[in-house]
């Protein structure tokens with residue numbers, strides 16, 4: 001029984017991690033049809049921002065929840081302004097450019113912080129469920145993921161910005177005919193997606209540690225989740241994360257974490273054979 | 289003059305479509321734009337709004353040269369478009385579509401929407417419906433209402449009767465007639481149905497191969513026998 005609860009908690013926290021890793025990419029891809037191949041490096045920078053801030057004496061929770069999203073959100077604003085904006089509608093060019101950016105960021109961060117793993121210890125202790133120890137920090141990860149999803153839902157569904165963003169995602173020309181500057185909507189959207197990546201990087205830093213090259217692992221998972229989820233940003237990310245993380249965690253339990261990753265990939269391939277446009281591709285067009 | 293085009297040329301990429309278009313619309317005037325398919329009517333409206341840059345000539349709106357101005361800025365200055373094919377935001381509700389129309393009108397959104405719904409009462413019972421699931425005629429009414437929510441000073445309508453059932457066409461014509469006579473709203477109406485234009489516009493421009501080939505009165509248009 002305790003064992004089942006522990007597995008359940010692992011699965012839930014796995015889902016939450018995957019949601020956090022993917023949601024920034026999903027927002028940017030869903031709203032702008034831009035694939036940001038530097039997404040993993042945005043997480044990586046969120047991790048470094050957290051560690052640097054915490055080493056500078058800033059409270060760890062502020063470092064994770066404020067500094068990391070703020071720093072990476074600002075990086076996103078600059079990247080949008082200098083690169084993405086000039087490549088709208090050119091999917092391949094955007095992928096190449098952001099891939100180039102990812103190399104640039106890896107280089108820059110390596111120069112500043114060195115090519116070694118840095119870490120901070122997980123700020124919460126362990127809780128025991130029966131005989132099994134469970135890191136209390138995983139509850140925090142779940143809480144952040146839930147908060148992110150709820151906040152995004154409210155933002156897109158209830159706020160004026162959300163209305164304008166959804167309309168622009170459906171028909172940018174028509175939005176412009178109603179006085180909306182699509183470029184500003186895209187800039188804000190990209191900054192939000194970047195800040196979410198920064199937040200994820202900050203939240204996961206105590207768990208994974210950070211190293212300049214860690215982005216590659218993040219972007220692969222995020223990419224699979226976003227494509228598997230399909231066009232609806234929130235529903236898609238949630239459902240794909242749910243499926244993939246469950247498969248991953250259960251397979252890891254039964255065998256080894258490596259097999260778990262392989263199982264995740266296998267699940268993604270099967271899913272995309274069944275739903276070539278993702279889980280929400282056909283029925284949720286234009287939805288969040 | 290609320291709108292003046294002087295020798296405007298435009299096209300898609302390097303393909304020129306419009307050549308030396310001169311036209312003007314006076315305050316409160318409804319101008320018809322008539323011509324068969326593929327003559328450049330939609331392209332002309334896109335150029336006036338600013339989706340396509342004018343490669344030659346100049347466009348003046350409300351005594352201001354807007355030739356270099358982006359589409360969304362022209363829209364804020366009071367250029368409204370009811371586009372061909374309606375272009376409803378399909379996954380937004382009817383009310384959300386109207387809120388988009390009113391988003392930048394600078395007035396209280398609720399007040400503006402209520403006033404527009406008084407002019408198009410059929411939409412009142414549809415507010416919670418999804419835009420993409422409305423019938424063509426309902427979508428056309430919504431596109432018109434959405435445009436009116438932005439409080440345009442010049443409204444451009446691109447084939448508002450295309451593929452729409454006759455009862456709704458009459459409703460649209462009646463609404464437009466009232467806007468012209470009671471609110472003196474300036475309009476450009478692109479149409480292929482001569483009867484529809486003749487009810488609204490005193491002056492009709494004939495569009496052929498990317499230029500304005502002539503000008504007629506509504507009566508002359510009805511008697512005209514070139515294309516029908």
Ligand SMILES: Nc1ncnc2c1ncn2[C@@H]1O[C@H](COP(=O)(O)OP(=O)(O)O)[C@@H](O)[C@H]1O
Nearest residue numbers: 300303305323324325326327328329330331332
């Ligand atoms: N997006 C486009 N790209 C290239 N050519 C186009 C495009 N849209 C329209 N055209 C061409 O421009 C010409 C005028 O089209 P259009 O303005 O839509 O005519 P109308 O509205 O009078 O039917 C046509 O020859 C059409 O093929």
Ligand SMILES: [Mg+2]
Nearest residue numbers: 329330331372
């Ligand atoms: Mg046309």
